[in-house]
Amino acid sequence: MASLGWAVSLSVLSAASYAGAAVAQERLAKHGQRGLARWAVALLLTAGGVGLHVVALNFGTVAVVQALGTLTLLFALPISALRYRTRISIPAWIDAGLTVAGLALIMSLSVESDEPALISDTTGRYAAVVAVVAVAALIGGAVVATPKVRAMLLAGAAGVAFGISSVLSKAVMAAFTDGGVAAVSMLLTGTVVMLSIVGYLLSQFSYRGAGLAAPLATVSVTNPIVAAIAGVIVFNESFRFGTTGRLVVALAALVMTLGVIGLARRTAVSATDSPSTTDPSTTDAGREDVPTSAAP
Numbered sequence: 320m321a322s323l324g325w326a327v328s329l330s331v332l333s334a335a336s337y338a339g340a341a342v343a344q345e346r347l348a349k350h351g352q353r354g355l356a357r358w359a360v361a362l363l364l365t366a367g368g369v370g371l372h373v374v375a376l377n378f379g380t381v382a383v384v385q386a387l388g389t390l391t392l393l394f395a396l397p398i399s400a401l402r403y404r405t406r407i408s409i410p411a412w413i414d415a416g417l418t419v420a421g422l423a424l425i426m427s428l429s430v431e432s433d434e435p436a437l438i439s440d441t442t443g444r445y446a447a448v449v450a451v452v453a454v455a456a457l458i459g460g461a462v463v464a465t466p467k468v469r470a471m472l473l474a475g476a477a478g479v480a481f482g483i484s485s486v487l488s489k490a491v492m493a494a495f496t497d498g499g500v501a502a503v504s505m506l507l508t509g510t511v512v513m514l515s516i517v518g519y520l521l522s523q524f525s526y527r528g529a530g531l532a533a534p535l536a537t538v539s540v541t542n543p544i545v546a547a548i549a550g551v552i553v554f555n556e557s558f559r560f561g562t563t564g565r566l567v568v569a570l571a572a573l574v575m576t577l578g579v580i581g582l583a584r585r586t587a588v589s590a591t592d593s594p595s596t597t598d599p600s601t602t603d604a605g606r607e608d609v610p611t612s613a614a615p
Contacts, residue, residue, distance in 0.1 A: 421575025
């Protein structure tokens, strides 16, 4: 129970850090990817989120830690409300409740495998290859898609990269805890770093021309689903009550997904209804730093 408490606490802090990073990334994209200070803030907040997330994986299952990552959008809702000076609506609170309810069900049914979370370099290599193929396919689709669909495909690719990176991060942390630095695979560590960088860049590009809501929601849904499936396959993670438990978890994941999508829609509405959207200074004609294309 103490381990679960640490996993939850660290994951919540990680989600808050990621939410701040997402807002910073969106602002950076609006300014044409220019501004050293903006890059520094986005990178520092992302690094803080990654660090807390990796440590949390050492205390809880991939399913639980990744599911808690959806709280990023929950934190982004009040940030968006403050930024655009709008009130959080009752439907938004309902969506938040659905997200939390889905999280609670997944957490209550998830159990850690009795086997240590150690995997071979071969398994890690296979996982990396699957991630690279999936990411490449999504990027390929993004090249010929409309701006909004392109943003969602790039965000989905980022979610895949982050999801597999989290699974491999758990293996790296388990090896370090079990045998120290000497037991850590350099191949797995390098793969984690590579996928994390790719995920960060793809998520950054996904905000360009699409705002905060849709890309963040896509990453928030794709990341835990990919990681949870990989955790079951790679680490033999399971859920209480056998098949019944798995069905309940699937239902909880659906409820959580509906909540996340709803939250994304609410943040999009907040941005559309904000006073700044009617200010001539924020239109394309009155702003010199608006990106001329949504392509990365």
